[in-house]
Amino acid sequence: MARSSVPSANRKPAPAPAAKRAPRSPPPQRLAVLVATRKGAWLLHGDARRKTWQIDGPHFLGHIVSHLVLDPRDRRTLLAAVRTGHLGPTVFRSTNLGRTWKEAAQPPAFAKPSPGLSPRAVDHTFWLAPGHAGERGSWYAGTSPQGLFRSEDGGESWVPLPSVNDDPQFREWMGTVQDGTPDGPKLHSIIVDPRDPAHLYFAMSGGGVHESTDGGRHWSPLVEGLEVVEGFEPATITFHDPHVVRMCPSNPDRLYQQNHCGIYRIDRPGERWVRIGARMPRRTGDVGFPMVVHPRDDEVAWVFPMDGATVWPRTSPQGRPAAYVTRNGGKSWQRLDAGLPENQAWWTVKRQAMTPDAQDPVGLYLGTTSGELWTSRDEGARWACIARHLPEIYAVEVAALD
Amino acid sequence: MQVLIPSSLRSYTQVSRVEADGATVREVLADLDRQFPGIRFRMVDELDRIRPHMRVFVNGQATHDLARPLQEGDQVFIVQALSGG
Numbered sequence: 484m485a486r487s488s489v490p491s492a493n494r495k496p497a498p499a500p501a502a503k504r505a506p507r508s509p510p511p512q513r514l515a516v517l518v519a520t521r522k523g524a525w526l527l528h529g530d531a532r533r534k535t536w537q538i539d540g541p542h543f544l545g546h547i548v549s550h551l552v553l554d555p556r557d558r559r560t561l562l563a564a565v566r567t568g569h570l571g572p573t574v575f576r577s578t579n580l581g582r583t584w585k586e587a588a589q590p591p592a593f594a595k596p597s598p599g600l601s602p603r604a605v606d607h608t609f610w611l612a613p614g615h616a617g618e619r620g621s622w623y624a625g626t627s628p629q630g631l632f633r634s635e636d637g638g639e640s641w642v643p644l645p646s647v648n649d650d651p652q653f654r655e656w657m658g659t660v661q662d663g664t665p666d667g668p669k670l671h672s673i674i675v676d677p678r679d680p681a682h683l684y685f686a687m688s689g690g691g692v693h694e695s696t697d698g699g700r701h702w703s704p705l706v707e708g709l710e711v712v713e714g715f716e717p718a719t720i721t722f723h724d725p726h727v728v729r730m731c732p733s734n735p736d737r738l739y740q741q742n743h744c745g746i747y748r749i750d751r752p753g754e755r756w757v758r759i760g761a762r763m764p765r766r767t768g769d770v771g772f773p774m775v776v777h778p779r780d781d782e783v784a785w786v787f788p789m790d791g792a793t794v795w796p797r798t799s800p801q802g803r804p805a806a807y808v809t810r811n812g813g814k815s816w817q818r819l820d821a822g823l824p825e826n827q828a829w830w831t832v833k834r835q836a837m838t839p840d841a842q843d844p845v846g847l848y849l850g851t852t853s854g855e856l857w858t859s860r861d862e863g864a865r866w867a868c869i870a871r872h873l874p875e876i877y878a879v880e881v882a883a884l885d
Numbered sequence: 886m887q888v889l890i891p892s893s894l895r896s897y898t899q900v901s902r903v904e905a906d907g908a909t910v911r912e913v914l915a916d917l918d919r920q921f922p923g924i925r926f927r928m929v930d931e932l933d934r935i936r937p938h939m940r941v942f943v944n945g946q947a948t949h950d951l952a953r954p955l956q957e958g959d960q961v962f963i964v965q966a967l968s969g970g
Contacts, residue, residue, distance in 0.1 A: 569938040569965050570893055570927040586923045592931040604930035 513884045514840055515580070516848055517561070518856060519548035522874035524563060526581055528884075533846055533860050536869050542581050550835060552611045553580075553882035554637070556619050562638045564608035564624070572607045574624070576638050580884075589640035591624050591632040597649045603628055610835070611638075612673035615680030625670030629657045629687045631699070644699050647685075653702075656690040656720040664688050671834065672728040676735050684728060684738070691723035692740070708756035710744040726772045727834040734781035739813075741774035741786055741834070748784075748813050759813025763788065767800050767807070767818075773837035777845060777862075782812045785819075785839075785863060787832040787849060797852075798829040806837075806847070806863050822866035823857065830855070835878035850876025886957065888913065891965040894928070897921040905961075910941055911951040913961055928963065940964045 511531040518525040518540075525540030542548075546565045554560040559578050566572040574587040596602040605626045614621025614633075624632040624641060630648045632641040647653050647670075657668060669688045676682035681698040684705070692709075693702045704720050711722040724743035731737040736751040739759075746760030746769045760769025770791030777783035785808045790796045799805070805820035830853035840846040847859045854873035859866045888905045890898045898921050905920070907913035911933075918925035928939045933951060935941060941948050942962040943955065955961070 567893065569936070569967065571930060571936055573923065573927065588922065590923075590926065592926065595931075602932050604932050604934065 511842060514842075514846075515553070515882045515884055516856065516858075517551040517553060517878075517880040517882055518850055518870075518873065518876060519551040519563070519835075519878040520850075520854070520874040520876050521547055524548040524551050524581075525870070525873065527856070527870065533840075533842065533858070538870060539581065542584070543575070547607065548877065549607055549609045550611045550878045550880075552613065552880055554613050554622075555883070556613065556616055558883065558885050560637055562611050562622065564611055566607045572605050572626075574608060574611075574638055574641070587634075587639055587641065591626055591630065591641040591643070593630060593648060594643050594645065600649060600651065600654055603630070603648075605630060606667050608632075609669045610671040610673055612675065615675050616677065618680050621680075623673040623675070623683075623685075625673055625685060627667035627669050629653075629668050629670040629690060631670055631673070631685060633699070646695075646700055646702060647693075653690075656704075657687060658689060658721050672725065674728065674730045674738075676730070677732070678735055684730070686725040686728045686740075688726060688743075689721055689724040691720040692725050692728055705749070705754070706756075707754050708749075708758070709740075709742060709747060710758065712744065727774050729774055729776045729784070731776050731781040733777070733779050737781045737812075739774055739776055739784045741771050743770070743791075745769045746771075746774070746786055746813065757813070759809065760786075762814065763807060763816050764818070767805075768792070771832075772834035773832050773849070775837050775839050775847070778839060778841040779843075780810075783808065783810050783862075784813070785809075785837070785847065786816075787837055789831045797831055799831055802827050802829050804828050804830065804832075804851075806849070806866075808863055819859075819863035820866075821864060822859075829853075833877055835880075836876050838879050838881050840881045841883065846881070848879050848881055850879040852876065886913070886955065886959050886961060888917065889960070889962040889964075891963055893965050894924055894963070897924040897927075907955060909951065909955060910943070910948060910953045910961070913955060914951070938966045940966050 514529045516527040523541035523544040527536040529536045549564040551563045561577040563575045573590040575584040577584045593603050610625035612623045620637040622634040631644045634641045672686040674684040683695045686692045692705045694705045695702045706723045711717050715722040726741045728740045740747040745758045747756040748759045749756045763769040767788050771789040790798050790800045805818050807816045830851040832849050836850040845862045856870040905913045905916040
């Protein structure tokens with residue numbers, strides 16, 4: 484059963500068992516919060532104590548920015564996935580933290596279709612993921628409709644991966660645009676194993692979670708244990724709707740997932756996901772979009788539940804937004820709502836719009852559908868709003884700067 | 886020939902009217918892309934379909950056909966049909 488749904492305003496986050504934590508905590512760093520919205524992008528530059536933030540923007544005013552990511556390998560290259568309501572999708576690059584931007588020479592675009600496959604055009608690039616630390620300049624991109632792309636030149640040119648985009652089995656699993664989320668089916672959660680650049684995961688809404696051990700030439704579904712909507716057949720990959728998948732930096736064999744049908748964890752080489760959201764308070768449920776993991780403790784993860792009842796209002800349950808944390812791998816959850824609105828707050832948080840930093844204690848950052856940016860400097864124990872009146876926030880990333 | 890560029894694409898051209906060559910709309914768009922790299926893909930997708938809300942007019946007549954022939958002196962207007970609320 485759920486341990487508690489009581490606000491924890493005065494409760495400090497319980498320290499995790501010492502053995503689970505990495506021995507070193509990073510020194511304080513200058514951070515930038517990268518905010519992608521429906522109407523442009525903003526950067527918030529923080530001090531080392533994460534107390535004051537200087538807002539820089541808008542960049543790309545009027546453009547739909549799905550994701551804004553800094554390359555952690557050079558800490559200079561920013562990529563932005565951009566389109567407008569009327570212009571085609573593209574990727575912009577900056578090597579000076581957004582002072583100037585240059586468009587990719589060859590943004591993600593599908594190859595001419597193979598015989599027998601329906602032709603597709605990229606509607607928007609949804610997800611950007613830096614490649615392996617040892618493969619400087621490599622990036623992956625996920626698109627809507629679902630496609631996987633790779634760049635080897637820092638995001639300047641993008642090549643489609645035919646093993647996904649033009650594979651008849653994958654195309655069947657992807658379904659049609661009508662099977663996807665309201666603004667288009669997504670390929671997301673592209674994960675590169677830090678121990679092995681050839682070990683990859685990605686997920687599709689809808690279309691399941693997939694794994695490759697040979698750099699993306701071959702893929703296997705990884706959906707055992709995941710539930711699907713009542714009445715549908717779990718063996719059919721297309722019915723699986725992972726909302727986001729995260730790998731624990733401290734233990735790449737452990738993945739957490741927020742799914743359309745609950746919260747899950749898997750420990751590789753195990754093949755079976757375990758539903759850990761069953762211990763969430765019944766009234767809150769375990770539906771949502773974002774899920775983030777602790778940078779140094781694989782037992783700690785946070786979610787931000789959403790009302791997924793009846794017609795799927797996609798609001799905070801009961802209009803009372805809250806994060807929930809587990810500190811024991813999903814055995815129990817605690818509500819974290821101190822500082823957040825107590826009621827009549829009907830926003831929620833999209834799958835890319837919640838992220839941790841790597842500081843100690845961990846900072847959390849979340850962007851709302853109502854254009855507010857909230858942070859916590861103490862792992863969710865207390866929240867503060869650092870920006871409001873922004874457009875609807877699609878994605879939030881935190882970048883450590885030099 | 887002269888091509889009118891919509892405001893949404895002037896980040897590429899800097900000006901509203903540019904010169905481009907070509908015997909068809911497709912060739913004119915290719916010439917625009919040579920001069921202003923990236924501009925074509927914002928207007929035409931990878932299936933060679935003019936994107937929704939982009940309109941091309943030749944001498945005042947709308948065309949959806951990239952193969953539409955052009956002659957020296959034709960005026961090409963590229964217009965964005967803004968919509969939505």
